Amino acid sequence: MLKRLILLLPLLGFSLFGCSLPAVETQTPEELPALTGTPFQPELVTPLPELILATPLPESTATLSPDLSFEQLRNAEYTTTGLNNGIPSTYRMQDGSYRTGTDSAVAGYATIDLLSTHAFGDLDNDTRLDAVVLLVENYGGTGQFVQVATVLNRDGQPVHSASYFLGDRVAVNNIIIQNNEIILTAQVHGLQDGLCCPSVPASIHLRMLNENQLMLTRFTTRAPSGQERAINIRAPLSGAEASGAITIIGDITIAPFENNLSYTVYDSEYREISRSYLMVDAPDFGAPGTFALTIDLASLGHTGDIYIEITDLSAADGSVLALSQIQLKVR
Numbered sequence: 465m466l467k468r469l470i471l472l473l474p475l476l477g478f479s480l481f482g483c484s485l486p487a488v489e490t491q492t493p494e495e496l497p498a499l500t501g502t503p504f505q506p507e508l509v510t511p512l513p514e515l516i517l518a519t520p521l522p523e524s525t526a527t528l529s530p531d532l533s534f535e536q537l538r539n540a541e542y543t544t545t546g547l548n549n550g551i552p553s554t555y556r557m558q559d560g561s562y563r564t565g566t567d568s569a570v571a572g573y574a575t576i577d578l579l580s581t582h583a584f585g586d587l588d589n590d591t592r593l594d595a596v597v598l599l600v601e602n603y604g605g606t607g608q609f610v611q612v613a614t615v616l617n618r619d620g621q622p623v624h625s626a627s628y629f630l631g632d633r634v635a636v637n638n639i640i641i642q643n644n645e646i647i648l649t650a651q652v653h654g655l656q657d658g659l660c661c662p663s664v665p666a667s668i669h670l671r672m673l674n675e676n677q678l679m680l681t682r683f684t685t686r687a688p689s690g691q692e693r694a695i696n697i698r699a700p701l702s703g704a705e706a707s708g709a710i711t712i713i714g715d716i717t718i719a720p721f722e723n724n725l726s727y728t729v730y731d732s733e734y735r736e737i738s739r740s741y742l743m744v745d746a747p748d749f750g751a752p753g754t755f756a757l758t759i760d761l762a763s764l765g766h767t768g769d770i771y772i773e774i775t776d777l778s779a780a781d782g783s784v785l786a787l788s789q790i791q792l793k794v795r
Contacts, residue, residue, distance in 0.1 A: 530620035531584070531593045537615060538578055540622040546601050546609070547574055568604040575602045585641025587672055592617040596639050596646050599627070606659070610634045612646065612670060614678065628670055628678040635662055645681065646670040652685065655780050673734055679771070683787040693718045695725070695774050695788040702790040712757040712772065716786065719746035719753040721779040727757060732769040742774070767794045 538560040547553045547564070555562050557578055565573035579598040587594040595615040600608050612628045630636070635651040647669050651662040669682035684694040697714040700706065716725070723746055729738040746753030757774070764770070769791060776786040 532595050532615065532617050532620070532622050534582060536622050537582065537595055537597055540615065540624065542576075542599065542613060542624045544576065544599075544601065544627075546603060568602075570604075573604050576600070579636075581636055581639055583639040583641050583646075585644075587614055587641065587644055587646070588616060588675065589644055594641075595622065596641060598636055598639075608633045610636065612639075612648070612678065614646070614672060616675065625675045626672065626678045628680070630668070632659055633662065644671065646678075653783075655778070655783075677734065679734055679789075680787060681789045683784055685785055687718060691718060693776065693786045695776060695786045697774065697788050697790050700790070700792065703793070705793045705795055706761060707795040708762060709758055709760045710792070712759070712774075712790070713755075714774065714788070715752060715754045716744055716746075716776065717752055718750055719744050719748075720776045720785075723753065725755065726775050726777055728773045728775070729759070729764060730771040730773065731766055734771065737764055737766060737770070761792075761794050764794070770794055 539557055541554050541556045542562075543552050543554050545552050547555065555576065557576075560578040562576040563574070567573060577600045579600060582595060582597045584593045584595050586592060587596070594617050597613050597615060599611050599613050601611070602608055609632055610630045612630060613624055614626050615622045616625045617623075630650070631652065634653075637649045637651070640647050647667065650666050650668060652664050652666045653659070653662045654664040657663050665686040667682070667684045669680070670678045671681045673679045684692050687693055694717050695714060696716070697712060699713045700710065723744040725742050725744060727740060727742055728736055731737055742755055742757045744753035744755045755774075759772070761770075771789055771791050773787060773789045775784055777783070778785050
């Protein structure tokens with residue numbers, strides 16, 4: 465048995481050798497040709513020009529100077545001639561009111577109230593937001609005397625500069641500031657109105673002549689028919705330069721009584737230089753009309769700024785029904 469096993473072992477080894485897996489063919493890796501090009505060099509990049517920071521424009525004074533608030537206006541100082549027999553005197557509002565005295569029948573009594581109707585805008589062309597308020601003064605009795613007050617913005621502080629008296633119990637509906645001009649819509653008194661109840665719609669334009677004075681530049685009213693009574697100066701344009709003689713051309717929506725308008729010439733400080741009348745050319749009473757007014761500027765004996773005001777005055781009581789104004793620079 466052992467002998468047979470010994471003889472089988474060589475045969476088994478030979479069989480295993482004959483059935484082994486075939487040898488794997490080995491491939492010699494192909495040699496790549498040597499690089500002959502120029503080695504990669506990064507391209508030179510032209511540097512960007514040095515960043516130049518532009519100097520920012522200065523902020524407008526409207527940004528630099530804080531805006532006024534209505535609360536400041538309600539607690540600001542104001543000046544009036546009503547407290548001291550026509551002598552200007554200063555008082556300070558407290559929450560929109562000022563009081564002196566307790567008995568309206570006793571001399572020295574006064575109440576001054578700041579109404580809620582107001583507007584913000586540039587009045588003196590310095591780009592700061594100024595303000596316009598309404599003050600109502602009472603010194604006993606039923607009179608409620610309404611005035612427009614301009615308040616200039618002085619580095620965020622309110623400074624009352626000028627006032628314009630509107631009248632007893634004039635009812636102002638709205639105020640706007642546009643192109644340095646104050647424009648109010650209001651109810652003013654007609655010929656038949658009691659002082660309690662103004663009924664005539666009006667448009668009132670005011671402009672600062674200087675820091676201490678306001679002037680009326682345009683005034684229109686509405687007739688009972690609802691038509692606006694207005695004077696329009698078409699030429700020359702306000703602010704034009706002039707010399708020698710000048711002709712002012714314009715029209716009126718409703719011809720005045722007997723076709724007469726009045727005109728007044730003022731100097732640069734709004735002092736009267738000359739006053740007279742002009743005729744309107746209208747086809748019928750109350751119809752639209754036109755006018756042409758020639759003024760010899762040399763005869764005025766004045767150079768520099770002048771103001772020419774054309775007015776329609778009521779024949780019944782002399783009140784202003786319509787007004788228009790232009791400024792001229794006389795050489």
